[in-house]
Amino acid sequence: MASESEHSGVCHTAGEDTAVRRTSIDHMPDEIMINIFSHLSFSELLDVVRKVCRRWRKLSRDSKLWADKEYHVGVSRHCNSKNCKSGRTEREAIRIFRSARSLRKVHIWRTVNCHLIEVLCNKCRRLTDLHLHAAQELSYSTVMDLVEQCSRIQTLRASDELLKTERASVAVSRLQHLRVLRLQETHVFNIRVVRPFVLRPLADGCPRLVEIDFGHLFVSMDDLKYFLNAKKNTLKSLRIKWSMDGTRCLLSLLPVYADSLECLELYEYDIAHDLAREAFTTVGSLRNLQELWMSVPDQVPPGAAALAFTNGGLQELKVLGLPYGCGVEDNTVIAISRGCPTLRQLSITHTTKLSPAAFSEIERLEHLEVELSVEGCQGDPKATDRLTEQMPNLVIRGNIHARLQLFDFGAPEDNRVNADGHSESDEDSDSGSSVGSSDSERG
Structure with missing residues (x-):
């Protein structure tokens, strides 16, 4: 049992003339202090800890403390934890960047002066995640600063203009640690700006790239084929339009990913009527898909969408989303129920063609215990009642509305x-x- 003196923070040494020594938090080793600081919030580290003394100021900059911290510029609604901090003015953001030099994650939700990005690149060189606004202009010098001074970037979200020139694309390709690249569509006065998309340098660089979102860009099918072949052993997640150059379906290029692609999102369906069955059959050949999102609009020929889940089905699929699935029919849901045995989350929205018989087939999905979304669907409002009885742990999002006739x-x-x-x-x-x-x- 501890003595009273030990409880009071006073330690006695042996001997007739006992020497009294007082201990304090200053005697703690750095490792323990950093462990204590790891339980503090973004604001506490920045506004309190670093102002106590020189030692605490130094320890507060330890990279371990900032691995999970995020700073948001422009809005505060995304900051819902103690590890987040937000600011609305550029002046405040610059102060943060100069003080929190080990900051890893920055989200900028509006266009800002290039000077702010320059300060960010110069001060926060451990940056790993950077999300820029879609309309943010990036000069070549700014891109070079980003690549040279923040070479550890792993996730980058930026305007699709990032790859509009050869030299900018070459610069981005030098990010050796880049794993996720998301390109956002740029609008000027509500008019889509179509620019050439320089893709080949990215194919030759970025050896760790596992996920790419092409946004709404058009790209040469030859360049896309070159890129997909170069990344066939590393790329795991792909978000892309059904047709990239507006004339040919890109799905003929995807079989090279039959064994590696795990996540696929296809949007802006514009496949020629006579190629639809082939397109959905190709989706069904990607046997290792674990997550699939694809638009199925009205112009899809009857029975075509079901081909993605027949001929063996997608046995590894865990998440399936059919947003704006106006073309989803009973036979599609039946094929999903029989061809995706490991499905855990299913989203079918804005369809008017499903009957209660189709929903009864969903009972086959024994692992569907996470979520079923039926937002915007029309039909029999009681179609999902049996599912609720058979799957008590299933969360059903939305309600089926009575069909207007x-x-x-x-x-x-x-x-x-x-x-x-x-x-x-x-x-x-x-x-x-x-x-x-x-x-x-x-x-």
């Missing part, structure tokens, strides 16, 4: 129903006259 003009007049729920024959008998309501609708 027009009158059946081919039905006999005495069987038509008006907007008030009364038959027209009843109204005729009451009024003694014929009431024309051929243009009416009911909910």
